[in-house]
Amino acid sequence: MALQGGPENSNAIDELSIKLLLVKLIDEVDKLNQKLDLIIEFDAKMLKIHKELLQGNPEQNSDYRTLKLEPDMMTLLSIPNSLRKTVIAIYKLQEATADDLSKETKRLRAVESASANQLVRLGFVNKKREGRKVYFCINASEISE
Amino acid sequence: MKGKIIAIHSSRGGTGKTTIATNLALNYANNGLNVALLDLDFRAPSLFSVFSKRIKTPVHWLNDFMVDRCTLEQSLIDASECFDTRGSLLLGLANPTLEAIRKVTGRSRSWEVSAAKKLFSIRKTLFDKKHIDYCIIDTSPGIQYSSINAVVSSDVAVVVVTLNPVDIEGVKKMLSEVYDEFEKKPWVLINKAYPQTRMWSSIKRAELAGQIEKVLEHPVIGVIPCYCDVLEPKNGTFLMMGNPNHPFFNDLQEVANKLEDM
Numbered sequence A: 001m002a003l004q005g006g007p008e009n010s011n012a013i014d015e016l017s018i019k020l021l022l023v024k025l026i027d028e029v030d031k032l033n034q035k036l037d038l039i040i041e042f043d044a045k046m047l048k049i050h051k052e053l054l055q056g057n058p059e060q061n062s063d064y065r066t067l068k069l070e071p072d073m074m075t076l077l078s079i080p081n082s083l084r085k086t087v088i089a090i091y092k093l094q095e096a097t098a099d100d101l102s103k104e105t106k107r108l109r110a111v112e113s114a115s116a117n118q119l120v121r122l123g124f125v126n127k128k129r130e131g132r133k134v135y136f137c138i139n140a141s142e143i144s145e
Numbered sequence B: 001m002k003g004k005i006i007a008i009h010s011s012r013g014g015t016g017k018t019t020i021a022t023n024l025a026l027n028y029a030n031n032g033l034n035v036a037l038l039d040l041d042f043r044a045p046s047l048f049s050v051f052s053k054r055i056k057t058p059v060h061w062l063n064d065f066m067v068d069r070c071t072l073e074q075s076l077i078d079a080s081e082c083f084d085t086r087g088s089l090l091l092g093l094a095n096p097t098l099e100a101i102r103k104v105t106g107r108s109r110s111w112e113v114s115a116a117k118k119l120f121s122i123r124k125t126l127f128d129k130k131h132i133d134y135c136i137i138d139t140s141p142g143i144q145y146s147s148i149n150a151v152v153s154s155d156v157a158v159v160v161v162t163l164n165p166v167d168i169e170g171v172k173k174m175l176s177e178v179y180d181e182f183e184k185k186p187w188v189l190i191n192k193a194y195p196q197t198r199m200w201s202s203i204k205r206a207e208l209a210g211q212i213e214k215v216l217e218h219p220v221i222g223v224i225p226c227y228c229d230v231l232e233p234k235n236g237t238f239l240m241m242g243n244p245n246h247p248f249f250n251d252l253q254e255v256a257n258k259l260e261d262m
């Protein structure tokens, strides 16, 4: 926008845009903080579940059941972006190798492989071997009313 | 050409999702394209009421497909003949009975996972078997499983928004908290814009669109004014066929063209 005025005026504009930038920056840091909190919370949940599993009989512990993770869309909103991308690609392809995933997401095969395997550990995704190929698919119990 | 799934979504109820989804479907079907129109708002079904005067009560609903009680094909009703469309018009309806709605509430998260898987699997039937060009999904408003499942599994999402500040704020939040997270790039459609926009030139409407684009940080696909005569009994349920010369359909035609060009 062409604003009239001498150097004084443009100084004021500079100052304003720096202020705006700072506000934006703080906003971004805030968002990052929120995400970090989610990841930490998520990790704590996982740790708890792992401990319970190691100590045996997790089914008897009600915590385990309520903390059970499902790759439903609301839960997906709370996991890191990079994992979410892989889950959605698996949903889309229904059954996919790391190669297929890499083609779908346009990320490196190694990234998809690591991401998919982490999803398997989290219980979101199933892994099955057919010959020399490894397929990933969404873990879902039978549907009923 | 491979078909496209278009989800019609909004932050709040009453913005015009059902009206737009229905008339967009009729528009494409009248123009010779094969269309499927699905009602995924299982908690507040509306498409059956929209079409009930013209069609028989379905044997299978989309609800039945979601729980594996029938195939997607079995749950689709062919309405091409009763609307005399050039292309085929298939309807997938949500069961509006209290009994069915009661079943929907209190579903588990694993149920929602299976439901999402189902939605991702409909393409084969729609596109390969039924040769559908456009599948239009009428969703439930806001952030709910049924709508997010539909939005994430679709190719294009259209978010219908009115100029009500509360609605705009809600959409802004939804776009950043859900759409951005899933890397979905939706179109925003302004509906029920101030009545005076009926008289506005396309340039002036584009200016309004630009202002909203700035606020929402997402592109606007069109501006449809509020047409109060929509509620006059003679216009019935406001279907394209009732009063095809109504300016609403011109506005919608522009939206339909833009969606096709993408």
Ligand SMILES: Nc1ncnc2c1ncn2[C@@H]1O[C@H](COP(=O)(O)OP(=O)(O)O)[C@@H](O)[C@H]1O
Residues within 6 Å of the ligand: B010, B012, B013, B014, B015, B016, B017, B018, B019, B020, B046, B191, B192, B193, B224, B225, B226, B227, B228, B230, B231, B238, B248
């Ligand atoms: N552009 C418009 N002008 C006037 N009334 C409209 C317009 N679009 C929709 N409506 C009316 O608004 C009401 C709600 O629309 P509907 O499509 O049922 O919304 P939703 O599905 O989002 O809840 C209906 O009575 C409909 O006829």
Ligand SMILES: [Mg+2]
Residues within 6 Å of the ligand: B017, B018, B041, B046, B138
């Ligand atoms: Mg509706």
